[in-house]
Amino acid sequence: MEALEDTLRRLREAFREGRTRPAEFRAAQLRGLGRFLQDHKQRLQEALAQDLHKSAFESLVSEVAISQGEVDLALRSLRTWMKDEPVARNLVRGQEGWGGCLRPLGGLHGPSPRLPLQATQMDSAFIRKEPFGLVLIVAPWNYPVNLTLVPLVGALAAGNCVVLKPSEISRSTEKILAEELPRYLDQSCFAVVLGGPSEMGQLLEHRFDYIFFTGSPHVGKIVMAAAAKHLTPITLELGGKNPCYVDDNCDPQTVANRVAWFRYFNTGQTCVAPDYVLCSPEMQERLLPALQSAITRFYGDDPKSSPNLGRIISHKHFQRLQGLLRCGRVAIGGQSDESERYIAPTVLVDVQAAEPVMQEEIFGPILPLLTVRSLDEAIDFINQREKPLALYAFSNSSQVVRQVLARTSSGGFCGNDGFMHMTLASLPFGGVGNSGMGRYHGKFSFDTFSHQRACLLRSPGMEKINHIRYPPYTPGKLRLLLLAMDERCCSCTLL
Incomplete structure (x- = not known):
């Protein structure tokens, strides 16, 4: 604890001295992060293989390349991004001195007064993007490079000092982040803190200026309660059960290819993976052989021997998933091997909404299929549950896809594909309701870690213009002020 307090004190002092504010310093930190990714790309791939049995393809595409892309952007x-953002001013622009302009007063009787207006060329209204200060980033284990470094890019770009808490569950990746990453960043402004739940609890006892947490809703509530004690603003990137509606008007093999790839990518340990499919009984009959075909083409007749299928992160998670395999009826897969933490790509049918597999986020290679009689029933089923982090709809009819989009709510939405929406840095990524709050990726990350400071700079002269706002108040002054505040007037500043 004493070492932690010394670390936090050191980082706060660096921020107070303004060390992180210059653009040159921020760019240097980002370049350092980029060099870390390049220099340790092979080691990171090896660590991800040790932690999650990730293939080189998945590691590069979903972890290293996305992180590098965020750094480059x-x-x-x-x-x-750092530039002051000018904003419109809300009152009437007048001529030099007392010329003014004439405007009718809607709803007020009497002659329209001529306003004594100040020329406002010297006034300036803008938003300044300021760093919060000392921020805490708490990362998960399922994408331990991506979900650690992408928020870090935003925090560094915004000019903050950072405490980074990688997950202790993905141990090999944590080791590289702890030992190597600080060498590429200014250690007076950056620190990595290690540990499990106990150390995490101690960390949350301290005051931070911003907290960014990625993990489960259960732990998210603990983090939010700790942040509330210090009135610390927070982003929560949580999970949830992501619905996938499949319309009858679809090619089942195309749907199966896309759903299977996104469901079993990273062995299903993805917060935006489709968590269950809603379709008609007829579509289920067509979809099952298509899913079997896709799984066989992707992972072979024996997925256990495939180099492209990962493993469950821990024995604890493996045991939980084995319990979920007892729900409904296994239509595809279902095999498992605890010694390797292996679970085959699995499809369940005849699943009841009250069963455990439909009550918690699966986070594994298990896909339940539930049947509905209509689009309306599917939408009702979705809306009766917590708002998900992502929602998917497949149909050859754009009207069906747009209906699902219009009549539901989710953190993100993708029509006729899986989680490709989260690969676009131009789109915000984040949850809503139980699936989280706040957003990041690209400029949204910079904005998340920046305080939007409202600024107005005015001329110190021409005090005479302000007489209408000072007591004693009169009906005439009121009319002038209401006119000046009318949004229908031209842009400028009176007050």
Whole structure:
């Protein structure tokens, strides 16, 4: 605890001295992060293989490349993002001195007064993007590079000092992040803190200026309660049960290819993976052989020997998933091997909504199929549950896809594909309701870690213009002020 307090004190002092504010410093930190990714790309792949049995393809595509892309985007855009953002002013622009302009007063009787207006060329209204200060980033184990470094890009670009808490569950990746990453960043402004739930609890006892947490809703509530003690703003990137509606007007093999790839990518340990499918009984009959075909083509007749299928992160998670395999009826897969933490790509049918597999986020290679009689029933089923992090709809009819979009709510939405929406840095990524709050990726990450400071700079002269706002108040002054505040007037500043 004493070492932690010394670390936090050191980082706070660096921020107070303004060390992280210059654009040159921020860019240097981002370049350092980029060098870390390049220098340790092979080691990171090996660590991900040890932690999750991830293939080189999945590691590069979903972890290293996305992180590097965020670094590159931030470096290209940093000075633009940092610029003060001018805003419109809400009152009437007048001529020099007392010329003014004439405007009718809607709803007020009497002659329209001529306003004594100040020329406002010297006034300036803008939003300044300021760093919060000392921020805490708590990362999960399922994408331990991506979900650790992408928020870090935003925090560094915004000019904050950072305490990074990687997951202790993905141990091999945690080791590289702890031992190597600090060498590429200014250690007076950055620190990695290790440990499990106990150390995490101690960390949350301290005051931070912002907390960014990715994990489960259960732990998210604990983090939010700790943040509330210090009135610390927070982003929560949580999970949930992501619905996938499949319309009858679909090619079942196309749907199966896309759903299977996204469901079993990273062995299903993805917060935006489709968690269950809603379709008609007829579509289920067509979808099952298509899913079997896709799984066989992707992972072979024996998925256990496939180099492209990962493993469950821990024995604890394996045991939980084995319990979920007892729900409904196994139509595809279902095999498991505890010694390797292996669970085959599995499809369940005849699943009841009250069963455990439909009551918790699966986070494994298990896909339940539930039948509905209509689009309306599917939408009702979705809306009766917590708002998910992602929602998917497959149909050859754009009207069906747009109906699902219009009549539901979710953190993100993708029509006729899996979680490709989260690969676009131009789209915000985040949850709603039980699936989280806040957003990041691209400029949204910079904005998340920046305080939007409202600024107005005015001329110190021409005090005479302000007489209408000072007591004693009169009906005439009121009319002038209401006119000046009318949004229908031209843009400028009176007050």
